[in-house]
Amino acid sequence: xxxxPGDLKFLKSHEWARVEDADQVRVGISDHAQSQLxxxxxxxxxxxxxxxxxxxxxxxxESVKAASDVYAxxxxxxxxxxxxLGDKPETINEDAYGDGWLFVVKPDAEAxxxxxxxxxxxxxxxxxxxxxx
Amino acid sequence: xxxxxxxxxxxxxxxxxxVDFGGWDMPLHYGSQLEEHHAxxxxxxxxDVSHMTVVDLRGNRTRExxxxxxxxxxxxxxVSGKALYSxxxxxxxxxxxxxIVYFLSEDFFRVVVNAATRDKDLAWIEQQAQRFxxxxxxxxxxxxxxxxxxxxxxxxxxLLHPEDRARIxxxxxxxxxxARGPGEMELFVARTGYTGEDxxxxxxxxxxxxxxxxxLAGAGVKPAGLGARDTLRLEAGMNLYGQDMDEDSTPWxxxxxxxxxxxxNRDFIGRAALEKQKxxxxxxxxxxxxxQDKGVLRHGQRVLTEKGExxxxxGIFSPSLGKSVGFAxxxxxxxxxxxxxxxxxxxxxxxxxxxxxxxxxxxx
Numbered sequence: 001x002x003x004x005p006g007d008l009k010f011l012k013s014h015e016w017a018r019v020e021d022a023d024q025v026r027v028g029i030s031d032h033a034q035s036q037l038x039x040x041x042x043x044x045x046x047x048x049x050x051x052x053x054x055x056x057x058x059x060x061x062e063s064v065k066a067a068s069d070v071y072a073x074x075x076x077x078x079x080x081x082x083x084x085l086g087d088k089p090e091t092i093n094e095d096a097y098g099d100g101w102l103f104v105v106k107p108d109a110e111a112x113x114x115x116x117x118x119x120x121x122x123x124x125x126x127x128x129x130x131x132x133x
Numbered sequence: 134x135x136x137x138x139x140x141x142x143x144x145x146x147x148x149x150x151x152v153d154f155g156g157w158d159m160p161l162h163y164g165s166q167l168e169e170h171h172a173x174x175x176x177x178x179x180x181d182v183s184h185m186t187v188v189d190l191r192g193n194r195t196r197e198x199x200x201x202x203x204x205x206x207x208x209x210x211x212v213s214g215k216a217l218y219s220x221x222x223x224x225x226x227x228x229x230x231x232x233i234v235y236f237l238s239e240d241f242f243r244v245v246v247n248a249a250t251r252d253k254d255l256a257w258i259e260q261q262a263q264r265f266x267x268x269x270x271x272x273x274x275x276x277x278x279x280x281x282x283x284x285x286x287x288x289x290x291x292l293l294h295p296e297d298r299a300r301i302x303x304x305x306x307x308x309x310x311x312a313r314g315p316g317e318m319e320l321f322v323a324r325t326g327y328t329g330e331d332x333x334x335x336x337x338x339x340x341x342x343x344x345x346x347x348x349l350a351g352a353g354v355k356p357a358g359l360g361a362r363d364t365l366r367l368e369a370g371m372n373l374y375g376q377d378m379d380e381d382s383t384p385w386x387x388x389x390x391x392x393x394x395x396x397x398n399r400d401f402i403g404r405a406a407l408e409k410q411k412x413x414x415x416x417x418x419x420x421x422x423x424x425q426d427k428g429v430l431r432h433g434q435r436v437l438t439e440k441g442e443x444x445x446x447x448g449i450f451s452p453s454l455g456k457s458v459g460f461a462x463x464x465x466x467x468x469x470x471x472x473x474x475x476x477x478x479x480x481x482x483x484x485x486x487x488x489x490x491x492x493x494x495x496x497x
Contacts, residue, residue: 093165
């Protein structure tokens with residue numbers, strides 16, 4: 001299990017969010033999630049311009065084992081998607097917190113509270129620790 | 134209580150992700166299912182299949198008994214060591230299980246049945262065996278390791294006793310023989326498998342199973358889990374019991390008609406029902422399907438056809454093809470114009486011949 005970067009926030013459903021600036025929140029799934037799913041073979045991303053709602057399913061990651069919904073950690077407009085995953089979904093297995101990002105959201109003005117509610121790395125680490133026992 | 138094979142600790146020490154499979158604690162993968170799949174397609178991999186049930190049948194009337202309980206004909210088995218794949222049917226023609234039967238001598242046959250169906254299989258076999266005076270002995274003392282891949286045989290053979298090596302090397306496909314392994318351990322080596330690749334399935338006394346596994350690993354055979362086993366067998370067009378057929382489907386409806394022999398003067402269990410269904414017209418069939426779009430076919434997805442609805446039985450992302458393939462059960466004569474419902478979206482589905490992959494090569 002790789003170290004969890006300190007600048008990430010998490011949903012209980014294993015998505016991470018990185019606030020890069022006020023207009024840009026990058027989203028992916030955690031290293032724990034990719035390891036539970038196994039080899040990823042297919043990723044379905046939202047379209048640039050789509051509006052996503054915090055807590056709603058907006059992408060699908062599919063592994064050799066199962067399909068899994070990805071929930072938006074924050075509401076806003078999708079401004080970028082990781083198109084490289086179309087040909088190389090295994091990037092998520094290899095680098096979940098880096099090159100394996102899924103999409104970037106420009107948060108709505110009122111989305112600040114949503115970000116506050118996300119888990120910090122320590123709380124998330126505790127959550128997955130309990131998951132495994 | 135989950136059951137464990139004798140190799141359980143070995144799998145755990147190798148970092149396997151373990152899952153419950155039919156009541157057994159088995160390795161799903163050892164890190165990457167995809168890598169294990171490719172190892173078997175291109176080199177050599179090994180599977181712990183000790184959870185499978187080995188049953189020895191003895192008695193003068195064993196052949197007669199098997200002519201009665203199996204839909205395939207054991208009359209094809211004439212040379213000692215020869216194996217046959219068959220369904221065992223109920224009176225309705227439904228599949229109780231699929232199995233491999235080995236002919237060893239006129240009063241000794243060995244069958245290998247599935248793990249998840251062990252209890253009902255043994256009960257059925259014992260019940261039917263009684264009136265033929267056939268003794269039924271489960272061989273829980275034997276572990277089983279399947280070594281599969283284009284280089285599997287050349288990695289196994291050097292581990293065998295020099296006096297046995299040439300004989301085992303010459304075994305034809307679907308033939309088994311006895312041999313001594315490392316430290317003179319007694320092995321039953323069959324040139325069979327469930328991957329579409331060449332290789333052996335080896336029965337070994339439990340007390341020697343870990344030593345054999347380690348010797349194989351030392352020879353460069355890569356451990357592979359149930360995940361890779363599933364993608365390999367489906368690419369090879371092989372059915373999985375409980376998913377592709379069960380007691381409510383006949384071999385005609387499960388793509389297993391090729392295993393049924395309606396020979397003269399043989400009254401096997403289920404025959405009357407099969408003949409009746411054939412005469413009336415088989416209502417459903419199993420077909421191979423390919424998803425052109427991105428996405429993965431999964432068990433239970435709805436298939437839409439001009440003749441009505443069907444469903445995906447087995448579906449995988451095929452590592453060898455880079456696309457999703459599967460088996461579907463559809464109304465007979467459903468034709469080519471198929472769609473599959475994947476999470477509310479209807480995607481076009483192509484009916485294709487299977488096997489999808491054989492001996493390392495794509496067939497579609």
